[in-house]
Amino acid sequence: MDDDSRAVRWEQRTEFPLFLAALIYLAAYATRVLDTDLPPFWQHVCLSVMIGLWLVFAADYAVRWRLSGQGLRFVPTHVLHTVVVLLPLLRPLRIVPLYEAVQRRSGQPRLSLYARVISYAGLSTLLLGFTGALAVYEQERGAPGATMRTFGDAVWWAASTLTTVGYGDITPVTAAGRVIATGMMAGGLALLGAVTGSFSSWLMQTFTREGDERPPGR
Amino acid sequence: MDDDSRAVRWEQRTEFPLFLAALIYLAAYATRVLDTDLPPFWQHVCLSVMIGLWLVFAADYAVRWRLSGQGLRFVPTHVLHTVVVLLPLLRPLRIVPLYEAVQRRSGQPRLSLYARVISYAGLSTLLLGFTGALAVYEQERGAPGATMRTFGDAVWWAASTLTTVGYGDITPVTAAGRVIATGMMAGGLALLGAVTGSFSSWLMQTFTREGDERPPGR
Amino acid sequence: MDDDSRAVRWEQRTEFPLFLAALIYLAAYATRVLDTDLPPFWQHVCLSVMIGLWLVFAADYAVRWRLSGQGLRFVPTHVLHTVVVLLPLLRPLRIVPLYEAVQRRSGQPRLSLYARVISYAGLSTLLLGFTGALAVYEQERGAPGATMRTFGDAVWWAASTLTTVGYGDITPVTAAGRVIATGMMAGGLALLGAVTGSFSSWLMQTFTREGDERPPGR
Amino acid sequence: MDDDSRAVRWEQRTEFPLFLAALIYLAAYATRVLDTDLPPFWQHVCLSVMIGLWLVFAADYAVRWRLSGQGLRFVPTHVLHTVVVLLPLLRPLRIVPLYEAVQRRSGQPRLSLYARVISYAGLSTLLLGFTGALAVYEQERGAPGATMRTFGDAVWWAASTLTTVGYGDITPVTAAGRVIATGMMAGGLALLGAVTGSFSSWLMQTFTREGDERPPGR
Structure with missing residues (x-):
């Protein structure tokens, strides 16, 4: 199996779980900021969830970079991926390509x-x-x-x-x-x-x- | 007589009375808000007129939906109709299609x-x-x-x-x-x-x- | 001599004096507003100049309307003329068509x-x-x-x-x-x-x- | 050697040093404004650097004008040059044509x-x-x-x-x-x-x- 198809398979398998993770990240951040009466224990839980999920996002980015085999040219050609790794709060934007991928697979027009x-x-x-x-x-x-x-x-x-x-x-x-x-x-x-x-x-x-x-x- | 021509006939007959009703609705709302010295009786009249007219608008929307025979696809294909049912204050916007319909019937260009x-x-x-x-x-x-x-x-x-x-x-x-x-x-x-x-x-x-x-x- | 050429001749002869009049109108208005120590005599002079010039502008508009022979269709087809009669302060805008007319007469491209x-x-x-x-x-x-x-x-x-x-x-x-x-x-x-x-x-x-x-x- | 090639040679030789000078000018200005504790000696140094660099910019503009052989038509056809002589703080904008010139010389596409x-x-x-x-x-x-x-x-x-x-x-x-x-x-x-x-x-x-x-x- 060559690099290209492995990159595609990686994308197909991770896209949906990563989108769910992005929503959880956003919810954890919102809870930390908005719930001022949150007990310290749950504050730590929220923070841990956020750090853990960010590590997952970073790992996914590293794997994609590796599989793309593009070297430094990966960053300018994957602007949206790079932005959502640096600012994970914006990650739910990935719903648009996710929706497009689902439509493409089911044979519907773009x-x-x-x-x-x-x-x-x-x-x-x-x-x-x-x-x-x-x-x-x-x-x-x-x-x-x-x-x-x-x-x-x-x-x-x-x-x-x-x-x-x-x-x-x-x-x-x-x-x-x-x-x-x-x-x-x-x-x-x-x-x-x-x-x-x-x-x-x-x-x-x-x-x-x-x-x-x-x-x-x- | 098929559904399509009935929908067209309905539109032709109701368009103008509904536009007048929209102007009355707007006037009743403006009176309620701006005339602070309005006696309670007239306040109730204004409110009753608004509720009555809104029921008329809702009924018209329901009839059009039924006549269109489109099911749920009616909502995305009739955005302006849907908006002016939810926000009847914006209903006078219908003057543009009304004016176009009048022009079309009298044979003038669009x-x-x-x-x-x-x-x-x-x-x-x-x-x-x-x-x-x-x-x-x-x-x-x-x-x-x-x-x-x-x-x-x-x-x-x-x-x-x-x-x-x-x-x-x-x-x-x-x-x-x-x-x-x-x-x-x-x-x-x-x-x-x-x-x-x-x-x-x-x-x-x-x-x-x-x-x-x-x-x-x- | 037909109406059309008379309208063109009128325009050619009045365009430049009217532009000067528009600048004088603007100067008179600015003097009235900005010079707070203006003696009453000069205030009256400024006001008289403004009223006099506006009558000139209105007369010019009436003559053009008459010469055009267009009836009520004159207003929508001469938007800029109509605006600068109602708001004479904006009249210096006529410098753009004036400049174009001068260029056209001297044979230079538009x-x-x-x-x-x-x-x-x-x-x-x-x-x-x-x-x-x-x-x-x-x-x-x-x-x-x-x-x-x-x-x-x-x-x-x-x-x-x-x-x-x-x-x-x-x-x-x-x-x-x-x-x-x-x-x-x-x-x-x-x-x-x-x-x-x-x-x-x-x-x-x-x-x-x-x-x-x-x-x-x- | 004709005027045109001398103008091009002048541009090629001066473009890069002038860009460095523009950055130094900006740094001197920023130092003067932001460092409120600057001793008077260094304040004078900054001011002298700015005046000296501006003379250099003006001399470069004069030489280009002379070499272009265009007379008064030079100003409207060299808007960016004229702006950055009048407002030397905006001179670092010249990095875009500088970058383009470097790319052109190395044969890369525009x-x-x-x-x-x-x-x-x-x-x-x-x-x-x-x-x-x-x-x-x-x-x-x-x-x-x-x-x-x-x-x-x-x-x-x-x-x-x-x-x-x-x-x-x-x-x-x-x-x-x-x-x-x-x-x-x-x-x-x-x-x-x-x-x-x-x-x-x-x-x-x-x-x-x-x-x-x-x-x-x-």
């Missing part, structure tokens, strides 16, 4: 380009908003002079940031919170680009199709 | 793609701004610490939100107001996408047409 | 589509920012609770509004100021659409041209 | 259009953010009523400005700071246009390619 862009943009926004609100809230909670007092405040702040509205009634004041927030602003910009770009392309395509269907004399 | 996108985007913005300002104002009015004190404040806030300017001098502070506001931000983003996308496509189209008209030697 | 879009977008932004700052400053100056105290504040507010940044450190508080501001926000959105749309189209065009120059085997 | 747009947009954002934060911080530091107290505040403000989020928790209050900030807002708008425009074009291109690969019957 999602259209727009459906993929919209599902990625929508899921990224929800995940970026939720995990960003969690991460910033963890930094801001209890900081002196913080305007973000509840998790609801954090979600409201995340919504106004990702849409680039930016009311400024609630803003992070800690250095760590602001670094995460800057990443979210860049994400909001990319999201805006995805939404406007998809819409523009869809319009162009619709127009071109309608143009083709018209009689030439018009 | 609106161009850009005219349709611009009329949808413009009407959506006005309606989203007006109904969103009403709905958020209803939640914020009288809330402790609210910065939104008059309906004028609410309209000003809605304008700065839908254009993604987001001054933040007036912001909702209640949970319900913030949920509605998040929906409006997403709407503002989509509007931005529609405006920039239409403009971009129009430019491309103009360029392509001008390119075709030039002599080939140039 | 500006490219991108050059026209960029010159319109850039000039509109500067004019909208300057006249909007003037108009909002006139309303806000002296209003109780106003955060906009100097004309510099008004310009800073206009810049943050037209780019949709919207800091909110300075915002209009009067009803009239907010109505003008809402118009400026819509202008900022259209500007954003023009900038992103032009850029996107330019990229597409560049790509298409590069694609054509490649050998077919690639 | 960067694709998207790679160039993305590298320009990304580098411009980082440089504009860093130098803008430095320049605004220099103006605001110590101004009465300033909300921007540390360089971290300045960077946070720059991030929220360039993404057009615009929280407004920290804003410049001095006239000089606001002029620089207005330039950064325009830069943020252009960046937004570049990001959304590239994304839109890339989508269109991907769609067109996929459309070509489909069998015609579909």
